[in-house]
Amino acid sequence: MTARHVGPLLEIKGIKTHFFTQDGVVKAVDDVTFEIGHGQTLGVVGESGCGKSITSLSVMRLIERPGKIVAGEIRLNGENLLDKTDADMRDIRGDQVSMIFQEPMTSLNPVFTCGDQIAEAVQQHTAVSRREAMDRAVEMLRVVGIPDPKRRAAEHPHQLSGGMRQRVMIAMALSTDPDLLIADEPTTALDVTIQAQILEVMRDLREKNRMAIMLITHDLGVVAEMADEVVVMYAGKVVERADVRTVFGSPHHPYTQGLLLSIPRLDERRERLEVIKGTVPSPLNLPEGCLFKRRCPHRMRVCDTAPPYQEVGSGHFSRCWLTPAGEAPDVGADAEGEEAQHAAEQLTVGAR
Amino acid sequence: MATYIIRRTLQSIPILFGVALVSFAIIQLAPGSPIDRFRTPNVRPETLENLIRLYGLDQPVHIQFVNWITAFVQFWNVEAWGYSLVDGRSVRDTLVDRMPATLLLGGTALLVTIIFAVPIGILAAVRQYSWADKAITTFATIGYAIPSFLLGLYIAYLGTVVFRGLFPGFGMVSLPGTEGRGTPLDVAWHMVLPVTSLAIQQIAGWSRYVRAKMLEVLNQDYVRTAKAKGLSAAKVTYKHALRNALIPVITLFGLTLPGLLSGAVITETIFSWPGLGLLGVTAVTQRDYPVVLAFVMVGGFGVVMGNLLADILYGVVDPRIKY
Ligand SMILES: Nc1ncnc2c1ncn2[C@@H]1O[C@H](COP(=O)(O)OP(=O)(O)O)[C@@H](O)[C@H]1O
Ligand code: SF4
Ligand SMILES: [Mg+2]
Numbered sequence: 001m002t003a004r005h006v007g008p009l010l011e012i013k014g015i016k017t018h019f020f021t022q023d024g025v026v027k028a029v030d031d032v033t034f035e036i037g038h039g040q041t042l043g044v045v046g047e048s049g050c051g052k053s054i055t056s057l058s059v060m061r062l063i064e065r066p067g068k069i070v071a072g073e074i075r076l077n078g079e080n081l082l083d084k085t086d087a088d089m090r091d092i093r094g095d096q097v098s099m100i101f102q103e104p105m106t107s108l109n110p111v112f113t114c115g116d117q118i119a120e121a122v123q124q125h126t127a128v129s130r131r132e133a134m135d136r137a138v139e140m141l142r143v144v145g146i147p148d149p150k151r152r153a154a155e156h157p158h159q160l161s162g163g164m165r166q167r168v169m170i171a172m173a174l175s176t177d178p179d180l181l182i183a184d185e186p187t188t189a190l191d192v193t194i195q196a197q198i199l200e201v202m203r204d205l206r207e208k209n210r211m212a213i214m215l216i217t218h219d220l221g222v223v224a225e226m227a228d229e230v231v232v233m234y235a236g237k238v239v240e241r242a243d244v245r246t247v248f249g250s251p252h253h254p255y256t257q258g259l260l261l262s263i264p265r266l267d268e269r270r271e272r273l274e275v276i277k278g279t280v281p282s283p284l285n286l287p288e289g290c291l292f293k294r295r296c297p298h299r300m301r302v303c304d305t306a307p308p309y310q311e312v313g314s315g316h317f318s319r320c321w322l323t324p325a326g327e328a329p330d331v332g333a334d335a336e337g338e339e340a341q342h343a344a345e346q347l348t349v350g351a352r
Numbered sequence: 353m354a355t356y357i358i359r360r361t362l363q364s365i366p367i368l369f370g371v372a373l374v375s376f377a378i379i380q381l382a383p384g385s386p387i388d389r390f391r392t393p394n395v396r397p398e399t400l401e402n403l404i405r406l407y408g409l410d411q412p413v414h415i416q417f418v419n420w421i422t423a424f425v426q427f428w429n430v431e432a433w434g435y436s437l438v439d440g441r442s443v444r445d446t447l448v449d450r451m452p453a454t455l456l457l458g459g460t461a462l463l464v465t466i467i468f469a470v471p472i473g474i475l476a477a478v479r480q481y482s483w484a485d486k487a488i489t490t491f492a493t494i495g496y497a498i499p500s501f502l503l504g505l506y507i508a509y510l511g512t513v514v515f516r517g518l519f520p521g522f523g524m525v526s527l528p529g530t531e532g533r534g535t536p537l538d539v540a541w542h543m544v545l546p547v548t549s550l551a552i553q554q555i556a557g558w559s560r561y562v563r564a565k566m567l568e569v570l571n572q573d574y575v576r577t578a579k580a581k582g583l584s585a586a587k588v589t590y591k592h593a594l595r596n597a598l599i600p601v602i603t604l605f606g607l608t609l610p611g612l613l614s615g616a617v618i619t620e621t622i623f624s625w626p627g628l629g630l631l632g633v634t635a636v637t638q639r640d641y642p643v644v645l646a647f648v649m650v651g652g653f654g655v656v657m658g659n660l661l662a663d664i665l666y667g668v669v670d671p672r673i674k675y
Contacts, residue, residue: 062579094582106573110672111595121581156671172581 007078008035009179009212010059015072017051017058026283028054028067030236036180036229041206041213043227043244045220045259049280051236052216056182059214060099061089076180095125098173102185104166108157114141115153118172125176140171144201163194167201174205181206184216199225220263224248232256235281235291238309242316252318252326254296290321298322300333305340308347353667360663364656371652372424376417379645385409386641389437424649434642438635443642447628447650450615453524454627457620458612460543461550465608469555470598473562477570477597478589488559495556504549504622511545519544522624546623550616554608561604565597572596599670606662610654614647 017029029051036042044052058069074081101107118137141149144167157165187195215226230247232240240253251257258276278295287293289304302321311317312324321329331343387403404410426432433443476485512521520542526533570593578592615629635643667673
């Protein structure tokens with residue numbers, strides 16, 4: 001491999017992934033920027049439909065028509081993946097960057113054995129014999145905690161439970177020692193005890209392999225347990241980003257605050273969970289200005305203008321008009337038009 | 353597996369009994385009677401009475417059925433299926449004689465169908481909405497919509513009139529006295545038009561089916577997994593997707609098999625192909641009851657066998673199916 005790149009493992013800069021549908025352009029991912037350091041775990045959270053999966057598929061360059069990455073850079077070890085040929089990209093997929101998916105029940109091919117499917121990934125990226133690849137597959141099944149891995153390797157996916165299948169997926173993804181594992185809601189489809197086991201396996205392997213993880217989830221509990229840093233997405237945009245302690249301790253964006261209030265907690269007795277009012281706006285009918293304004297309890301006049309992405313604390317960014325202290329901004333809550341736009345630009349420049 | 357095949361085969365017996373019952377009932381309900389063909393103005397009533405007694409038609413219906421069915425299961429017996437009312441030959445021997453021509457025509461058409469329809473269906477799915485897909489869709493819709501008698505006639509017309517007898521339009525071998533009559537080449541030459549006519553219709557249906565299944569499979573999560581592994585497009589399509597897409601095609605195979613046994617009635621008639629289909633049609637128009645009943649039973653047997661074979665094949669290719 002090339003000499004180790006200094007700087008983050010993955011840098012996503014201003015990517016826009018749009019779907020050109022018959023009803024109009026769906027801006028599924030719209031100007032998303034974040035980095036993941038070597039060995040770091042980044043949690044990507046947000047309600048269903050906010051663009052988490054499309055962001056991860058963009059990194060894999062697995063976006064299909066009518067979708068297209070229309071702008072931005074995705075740098076892995078400093079090299080822009082969007083400049084790679086399809087053949088180069090295939091060498092990266094499943095080798096340097098692996099992905100596991102939400103649906104363990106359907107993500108494995110029903111007609112091939114689990115062992116075959118793992119061995120196939122190994123053989124695709126390393127010059128080993130079939131036998132060696134198969135040995136590696138069995139070894140990986142053992143590593144992810146599947147009892148009797150030799151027998152399981154010879155079984156077809158339908159003979160395994162959902163949790164076991166997700167372990168097989170992890171074994172497959174990690175069989176090539178990737179630098180980055182993208183896990184798109186890896187535990188969402190599993191029941192709670194199995195969820196905990198899968199997270200345990202991932203944590204364990206992260207330490208062993210010094211691998212970075214992009215962990216996509218809508219479950220803040222999972223984030224609290226796993227992530228170093230957090231990116232909160234809303235309607236295709238990053239609305240808040242900080243280390244995990246800051247996000248849980250002093251969230252800035254009203255959307256993040258709303259998400260936190262909706263987590264059930266054992267130490268407090270609430271009559272019922274607060275849920276963020278309203279629904280995610282239709283991607284074909286996004287509001288002017290702040291995309292969250294229809295649901296926001298702090299909404300001001302100025303929110304009709306797109307809010308700045310400002311640094312509200314050290315390494316803590318938020319896409320909101322509220323001041324770092326959470327108050328109405330100096331420009332005046334009533335600012336409109338050019339005045340507001342200008343203020344937004346000023347504040348954003350500071351953040352980038 | 354073996355026990356499953358045996359169990360499944362035994363289960364076919366009641367189904368075949370049902371087929372026999374329905375076939376028998378239809379013949380009973382159809383207007384006319386087997387002795388109508390002897391009813392001419394100068395036949396004496398006593399002669400007709402004798403015939404009725406000879407054929408057992410004076411018995412109650414259920415006795416007639418039992419008589420017929422017990423005779424019918426004795427397929428090893430030349431006499432069991434009765435004798436043709438038209439030429440007096442053993443019905444069983446007539447059917448056995450006709451079988452090879454039908455199997456040859458139907459089998460070749462099926463082979464041609466698979467050779468063309470599977471790649472065509474894959475192409476249409478992989479390049480969905482491309483001009484190739486649209487052309488294939490157009491062809492398939494026309495091929496599917498055209499009634500087979502019209503398509504057969506048109507192909508006969510093309511081969512014999514437009515191309516001035518390039519291909520023969522009837523029969524299985526050349527006329528007596530022609531050089532090379534009955535050689536494999538002669539038979540193959542006679543097969544061109546009927547096979548084309550049968551295959552076009554089947555390719556139309558099969559290619560649509562393969563396309564639909566392929567599209568369905570290409571959207572599955574495991575195809576995305578295969579791509580995420582870094583496999584080439586060819587491996588994703590032909591290894592991961594195709595294997596899954598072809599499993600349900602077995603159903604079509606099972607549906608096509610009965611046609612192989614009982615013959616393509618319309619196509620065989622148009623091209624005077626001396627197979628079972630033509631035999632059946634001729635027998636119906638001549639009210640040759642024993643032949644009609646045997647023909648219907650062979651068709652029903654084909655349907656049951658087609659289903660049985662499809663079920664067994666599913667078990668062979670789909671690891672999810674357990675016995
Ligand atoms: N093939 C597609 N065509 C049109 N819109 C799409 C397509 N795939 C995804 N989208 C849109 O992209 C947005 C983000 O989807 P996704 O990334 O899957 O959300 P999630 O955060 O739940 O993973 C959604 O609004 C969805 O409607
Ligand atoms: S910009 Fe305004 S509407 Fe948007 S989140 Fe901040 S306060 Fe709420
Ligand atoms: Mg998703």
